[in-house]
Amino acid sequence: MLAAAAAVIAAYVAIVYNRIVGGTNLAKRAWANVISWQRKELRALEMMADKMREYAAFEKSTLQDVTRLRESVQRLDGDTIDVAALRESSDIARGIVAKLDARREAYPELKTDKLYLGYMKEVSESEAQIAASVTVYNNTVESFNNLIQFFPNNILNAAFFHREPIKEFTDSRSSKEFDYSPNF
Amino acid sequence: MAFFATGGDGEILDALSKTDVRAIGAAKSRAELEDIAAPVLGLKKLSFSFLLPAVGLCLAVLWAVLLFVVKNAPEWTFFVTPVLAVACFVLHGCRTGRRDRVLRAVLLRAAMLDNGMEYGCGIGSRDLLSSLSREFESFSVGDEDREITLCASGRMGMGDGEAVSFNAYTFKYVVVRYTTDAKGRTRKTRETRRHYCLHLPEFKYAPPLDIRSSYGRQWPARSRVKWTTEMAAFNKKYKVACSEMTECAKFLSPAVVLAYQNAAERLGDLSMESRGSGALFVSKDADMLALPIRVKKFVDGSILLKDALQKDLNFPNLDVMGKLVREIKRFNDSNF
Numbered sequence: 001m002l003a004a005a006a007a008v009i010a011a012y013v014a015i016v017y018n019r020i021v022g023g024t025n026l027a028k029r030a031w032a033n034v035i036s037w038q039r040k041e042l043r044a045l046e047m048m049a050d051k052m053r054e055y056a057a058f059e060k061s062t063l064q065d066v067t068r069l070r071e072s073v074q075r076l077d078g079d080t081i082d083v084a085a086l087r088e089s090s091d092i093a094r095g096i097v098a099k100l101d102a103r104r105e106a107y108p109e110l111k112t113d114k115l116y117l118g119y120m121k122e123v124s125e126s127e128a129q130i131a132a133s134v135t136v137y138n139n140t141v142e143s144f145n146n147l148i149q150f151f152p153n154n155i156l157n158a159a160f161f162h163r164e165p166i167k168e169f170t171d172s173r174s175s176k177e178f179d180y181s182p183n184f
Numbered sequence: 185m186a187f188f189a190t191g192g193d194g195e196i197l198d199a200l201s202k203t204d205v206r207a208i209g210a211a212k213s214r215a216e217l218e219d220i221a222a223p224v225l226g227l228k229k230l231s232f233s234f235l236l237p238a239v240g241l242c243l244a245v246l247w248a249v250l251l252f253v254v255k256n257a258p259e260w261t262f263f264v265t266p267v268l269a270v271a272c273f274v275l276h277g278c279r280t281g282r283r284d285r286v287l288r289a290v291l292l293r294a295a296m297l298d299n300g301m302e303y304g305c306g307i308g309s310r311d312l313l314s315s316l317s318r319e320f321e322s323f324s325v326g327d328e329d330r331e332i333t334l335c336a337s338g339r340m341g342m343g344d345g346e347a348v349s350f351n352a353y354t355f356k357y358v359v360v361r362y363t364t365d366a367k368g369r370t371r372k373t374r375e376t377r378r379h380y381c382l383h384l385p386e387f388k389y390a391p392p393l394d395i396r397s398s399y400g401r402q403w404p405a406r407s408r409v410k411w412t413t414e415m416a417a418f419n420k421k422y423k424v425a426c427s428e429m430t431e432c433a434k435f436l437s438p439a440v441v442l443a444y445q446n447a448a449e450r451l452g453d454l455s456m457e458s459r460g461s462g463a464l465f466v467s468k469d470a471d472m473l474a475l476p477i478r479v480k481k482f483v484d485g486s487i488l489l490k491d492a493l494q495k496d497l498n499f500p501n502l503d504v505m506g507k508l509v510r511e512i513k514r515f516n517d518s519n520f
Contacts, residue, residue: 030414033438125515132438136415143416
């Protein structure tokens with residue numbers, strides 16, 4: 001009887017362990033996905049900036065921003081989840097898009113350049129994919145955190161696995177616009 | 185139908201008898217539809233009185249009293265009373281059924297005309313079913329009486345001037361089960377089920393793949409390579425299989441996964457089969473041609489049918505699907 005109970009508990013611990021490992025790997029994969037879309041946006045922004053330089057519709061500070069973005073994206077590592085670094089990249093990218101948008105208004109010929117329009121479409125799609133991949137990442141992180149924090153898994157985690165909850169990505173710029181801060 | 189009609193019931197029954205449901209389905213414009221449905225549109229009251237069911241209930245009570253209390257009652261009363269009681273309920277059911285059918289037909293046709301849709305899909309329903317089941321496994325479920333009960337076609341805007349054609353089907357089938365009790369007696373039960381499908385015959389933006397929700401696992405996936413997305417909640421609900429992993433990874437980008445998840449939340453799960461040149465979305469619960477206003481609203485008088493027809497009508501579930509299809513196209517049509 002005791003042996004049967006021990007076997008059931010051991011099987012449960014094994015299942016929880018496997019689910020925790022699977023959850024960690026899925027969160028890493030979701031994170032890598034966010035980075036890959038961020039890199040794609042960087043490439044599109046670089047090409048878009050080059051194209052704008054042809055029309056002299058370009059400011060020196062934008063070039064510096066692109067360089068900053070490149071460095072920031074290079075710092076993002078697929079194996080280490082670094083939410084702060086992602087936030088920095090995403091803020092720089094938004095700044096560049098805003099600057100390029102403002103400059104474009106002054107150069108109507110850019111609006112008919114097919115190559116430029118293509119880059120613009122790619123940037124807009126990448127932005128949508130980054131937003132979606134962040135949502136996907138947060139959803140996966142939530143599932144993982146629930147897995148290790150719900151009873152009785154929290155006891156098993158504290159005793160055997162020692163996994164920390166993963167940080168969710170929060171959009172600092174968007175949250176600044178709300179006059180509300182949650183109390184957790 | 186006017187038999188046993190009291191007060192306003194006679195007026196409703198008269199209007200219903202003057203309205204041809206088939207002609208409603210064949211109306212080519214809103215003006216023609218309003219002409220055909222004029223007798224019903226003129227009515228202010230659409231609810232029947234409760235006299236018939238009340239009489240039926242009284243007769244049923246009388247029957248029970250006769251059975252248990254009255255001794256030496258004439259034999260015929262034991263048969264006539266229940267027959268009359270059942271007849272009252274059946275007649276009431278027929279009247280309300282006919283009224284609801286007419287109302288639904290008027291609203292459906294009006295919404296179809298507003299959305300440029302037509303009944304039928306070009307070929308007879310039997311040919312249609314066999315050609316669809318050759319292409320999609322979703323139509324091979326069930327044991328008996330597989331049938332396409334409704335088929336409507338139209339075009340769906342893609343937001344950039346382009347449009348894709350679609351067919352909306354209601355697919356009905358019967359699942360037969362045999363159960364054996366403790367005494368060894370076998371009982372056959374038949375369960376009729378309906379699936380609501382949206383078929384995009386020229387949709388080239390999805391590679392060959394299957395996304396199957398719980399009920400979608402009734403049919404086998406043609407594609408054999410399993411795929412999981414980065415979203416834990418999506419993976420929990422759906423099984424994805426495709427021909428090539430790279431195609432699946434490219435197609436199920438985060439934006440498409442989220443769009444799919446959002447649509448499925450509105451429609452109560454959604455399965456998808458794509459064959460590369462055409463796609464089929466199947467929902468178990470949500471009729472793609474569900475109307476925005478419930479027929480009950482007209483019956484209880486909270487909305488007048490005449491007023492409802494003054495506005496453009498849409499199909500909310502079809503709009504949800506349109507949004508999903510546009511997102512899929514947007515993120516899979518980039519050859520830049």
